[in-house]
Amino acid sequence: MKKLLLAPLLALGLGACAPAQPLVQVPTFEVQSVRLTRLNLPSGKDPALANLTLRLRVQNPNPVPVRLANIAGRFVIDGQEVGTVNLPNVSLPARGETEQRADLSLxxxxxxxxxxxxxxxxxxxxxxxxxxxxxxxxxxxRPTFGPFTLVQGVWRQPAILPF
Known part of the structure; x- marks a missing residue:
C-alpha cells in the first residue's frame, strides 16, 4: 500500500521541480498590412516623401490587461532605414489583441x-x-524591452505608378 502512495507523491514532487512558464509573457506583433499610399517627387522647397499606412496587430498572451506606454521602431526597407514608427498608449485586453494604425510620412x-x-x-x-x-x-x-525585430516580411502591393 505504501508503494502505491509513494509513486503519485514522487510524481507530484518532481512535477514541482519542472520549469514553470514565465509570470509575464511578451506581447507579440504581426503586420496586418503595409501600404504605400502616395509617392511625392521633390518640388521646389518640398522634399520627396513617401506616405504609407502600417497596420499592426498586437497580441497579449497574459491573463491580465497590459498597457504599452509606447511602441517605438525603425522602419527598414531592403536593408535601408527609412523612418520611425511610434505608437503611444496601446491598451491590450487580457489574452486579447488590438490593431494599431500608423500613418507615416517618410x-x-x-x-x-x-x-x-x-x-x-x-x-x-x-x-x-x-x-x-x-x-x-x-x-x-515603466520597463523598456528590446531592441529586437518586432515584425518583418515581404511587401508587395498593386502598382500605384503606371511606369
Whole structure:
C-alpha cells in the first residue's frame, strides 16, 4: 500500500521541480498590412516623401490587461532605414489583441528611392520594424524591452505608378 502512495507523491514532487512558464509573457506583433499610399517627387522647397499606412496587430498572451506606454521602431526597407514608427498608449485586453494604425510620412533619399519606386511599381521589397516597447506597470514602473525585430516580411502591393 505504501508503494502505491509513494509513486503519485514522487510524481507530484518532481512535477514541482519542472520549469514553470514565465509570470509575464511578451506581447507579440504581426503586420496586418503595409501600404504605400502616395509617392511625392521633390518640388521646389518640398522634399520627396513617401506616405504609407502600417497596420499592426498586437497580441497579449497574459491573463491580465497590459498597457504599452509606447511602441517605438525603425522602419527598414531592403536593408535601408527609412523612418520611425511610434505608437503611444496601446491598451491590450487580457489574452486579447488590438490593431494599431500608423500613418507615416517618410523622406525619400537617394539610398531609399529605388525601394520606394519598386513598391510603387508593384514589385517586392523586404521590410522590418526594429524597435522597443515600454510597458506601463503602474507602481512597478515603466520597463523598456528590446531592441529586437518586432515584425518583418515581404511587401508587395498593386502598382500605384503606371511606369
Amino acid at each position: 523622406p525619400v533619399t537617394l539610398q531609399t528611392a529605388g525601394a520606394f519606386l519598386r513598391v510603387a511599381r508593384g514589385q517586392e521589397v523586404s521590410y522590418r520594424v526594429d524597435g522597443t516597447f515600454t510597458a506601463d506597470l503602474g507602481v512597478l514602473g
